[in-house]
Each structure stands twice: as C-alpha cells, then as structure tokens.
Amino acid sequence: MFRAPERLKDEYDVVIIGGGGHGLAAAYYLAKNHGITDVAVLEKAYLGGGGTGRNTAIIRSNYLTSEGVRFYNRSVELFRDLSRELDFNLFYSERGHFTLAHSTSSLNTMRWRAEVNKHLGVDSKIVGREFIQQSIPEMDLDCGGHQAPVYGALFHPPGAIARHDAVAWGYARGADRSGAEIHQQTTVTDIEVREGEVAGVHTDKGFIKTKKVLSAVAGWTTYVTKMVGLRTPLVIHPLQAFVTEPLKPWLNHIVVSASLHLYVSQSSRGELVAGASLDPQELISMRSSLDFAESLCGHLADMFPMVGSTNILRQWAGLCDMTPDFSPIMGKTSIKGFYIDAGWGTWGFKATPVSGETMAATVATDQQHELIVPFALDRFRRFQLVGEKGAASVGH
C-alpha cells in the first residue's frame, strides 16, 4: 500500500515524529497544500498503533468554546469528503450523537453548548426523554434505578464514527504517493538544538539533518519535550475502552453519558465499542484493569439491560496527554523549527484532518495557522486558556 524506504537520507526539509493519524495527515497536507515533499515520517513502532488505533472513533463538533467549535467543525468538513479524496474507504458513518444529561446543571451546560453550536452553524439541539426513547427504544432512561434518570440530551445529528486505522492508512498512502517517506521501526533518540534552533534529529538508525521538526506523538510528547527542554502542562493518563462480541445491528446512534462515565456506539462489524473516563492517576502505561471493565459493564447494563449477557471481546488502553483546559497544544514553540502537535487527551482522533491541515500550514509558512492561534503553547504564560468543557471525560 505504501513504500518502505530502505534507509534514511542524510537530510530532509521536514521531519515528522510519529506515524499516527496526525503526523501522516500533516505529511499529506504538506505535499498537497504546500508542495513540500522532502519529508520523513518517523514511527518507532507501526502506523496508527498509538492514540489513532486506541480511541473509540467518534467524530463530532458540538463543543463549548467558539475556538473549539470552529476547529472541530473544519475537521468534520474534511472528514465528510475524505474517503473520496484519499480514494480509500474510511467507513465514515453519520449516526447522530446523544450526550445525556442526568441532572439539571448538566442540562444547563448543554443548553449553553447548543446555543454556541447553533450560532456557529453546527447542527445541535436539546431534546427531551420522548425523543431519546423513540430514537433508541432499547435504552432504559431510568438506568434501572441505580443511577440518576436521563432528563434530556444534547443531540448532534452529524456525529459520526469511522474506521480509525483506515484514516492512518489512507493518509499514509496519500503522503507516500506524493513523495514523503514513511519510516516505521525508527525511534527518535534525541533532537539537536543549536542556539535555539533545530539542527537535526538523532535516531536509532543514524543522524538526520533538518531545520524543521514536527512532534506529533500525543501520549509520548513528554519524552520528546524532554529532549528539547521544553516545559508544558502535559501529564499522561490512560483511558481504557473495550469492544463486545458482534451483535446484530440495533444501536444506530452514538450515546455518551458523562455522569455514567460511558460512551458507546456499534461498529460496522456489530461490536459495541465502549469507553469510560480517564484513570485517576498519572500513568504512562497501556495496561488494562479489571476495575475499569467491571464498572463500565455495570453502567452499560444499567443503561442497556439487554446487553447483560454479552461477552467482552477485547480491552485496551490508550495514553492521553491531558492539558488543564482540555484544549490541544498546537503550533510554534520558543525553539525555532520545533513545532508541537500535542495535548490530544481524549479528543485527538476527531481532529486528525484539521490538525494535519493546520500543522502543515504552520510548518510550511512558520506562521501559526489562524484556526490554531488560540491553541499555542504560550497561552498558559499569558493566562489565556481555552476552557473546553465540551470535551469527552469532562464532568459537567
């Protein structure tokens, strides 16, 4: 599907660390939008093996801040046409996305979100219990009496799911065809910075000279920022998810309940894909835990009693690089030629196309792309945070 170059060249115009969706998309848009093709994507393991392949594949733009809504909505626009553009089936499937409210205060936050969304042209509204029950007859809106009942929901019809591996592979093929080199099994061991400017990258396969490095490693960002001595607010927490055995199609929508720490959708293969909230303590490990599976099963069965006897097929964890304001950290840094695409916490997959597009523009022009100006790393120094309460895993 794409070439596997035998050896690294001595020099590239741009080196991208991380062969996940974001890094590969950046390589693709560097070629497509800016004509920059002398690019190496370095991946220490295999393509899409990090956050790209470990999320629950949900795509939506019903965020709370105007900065977030504009950004994620551009991503939805790109996603909708992406299978055609990449000539690769991403199984992009619009399902409609319910965020359930189990309290009046959470319903109030949703009203606020709906108004921001509508103002910015995003299809989003508050719906009542009858609407939810009609859409999803299998749901017990009273949660078996074990949890607070569902009062209403924020409904976002364009909410979609996609095959996440295919997004990485599609961008990889596109980048490869336009001339970028993808090097898997290649680990970056250090970054050479001379007088505040990037000079090159040390790898386990030798030194590469370059003036521009894009770090697109999400959950591994603290390893890379350590190499260049950059301080960030990032801390890493695992987020766990599981899939059940395949069932006949019955759940068309995507259902999220922040109070129950639950989000669930049914994949095109029939599996229920379900995730929870972050593990509470900082941990750079992709281990799974029984605690997680137990509590998620309980909540899933409270909401959908019919899945009580369904088996879990697979359980895994991904690393989330969390920021204090639940917005990403993107663009230029205090080191010339070092660009950062991080802080992807629990919202990275849906941003894959737009982060690729905006980071490619930022790297190509050395100017922060307009959509990501609010997400620059120095916002913390300026106390200008972008408090994104619409992010997954944020309690309302």
Next chain:
Amino acid sequence: MKIINCPINGPRPAQEFHYGGQFREMPDPDAVSDDQWADYIFNRNGEPGIKREWWYHLPSGTWFVAERDNCSDRFLRTYLYKQESSP
C-alpha cells in the same frame, strides 16, 4: 488487589485512596516574575520517572506524600508531609 501503604493505617486497598496531583513547592508569589508564576501554576513534569505525589486516604482523611514510578504504577515509599525520615 492493589495495595497502598498509608503512613497512618498501614497497607490498605487502592480503592480507599485518592490521587491528589504532583507534589510541588510553591514559590513566593511576591518574589517571582509573572512567567515564573505561570510556570508554577500550569506547567508540570509529565516525563516518565519516579514522582513525588500527594495521595489521600479517604476513610481516615489522611493526606500524605508518595514516591511512585509513573510508568509501572509501583509505590516506592509513602510518608507524612515533612516527615520523610520517619519509617
């Protein structure tokens, strides 16, 4: 079951504990620059390694300091604040 050693109550199940964030010394707000203050407020050491952290034992209301490896989740040592040398 994962066990954490509470400095007051001894070994207890992990479910009885709550993570309280990284242990950090607050600089004197009047003596530091705005940049240094912002660095203290927002920036963290998210690198892999052994970290000093605040932990809380819920049933007894005990705040204490733990030294924990943030890659293996192993607790190396726990002690009460400013009583590092006590057993």
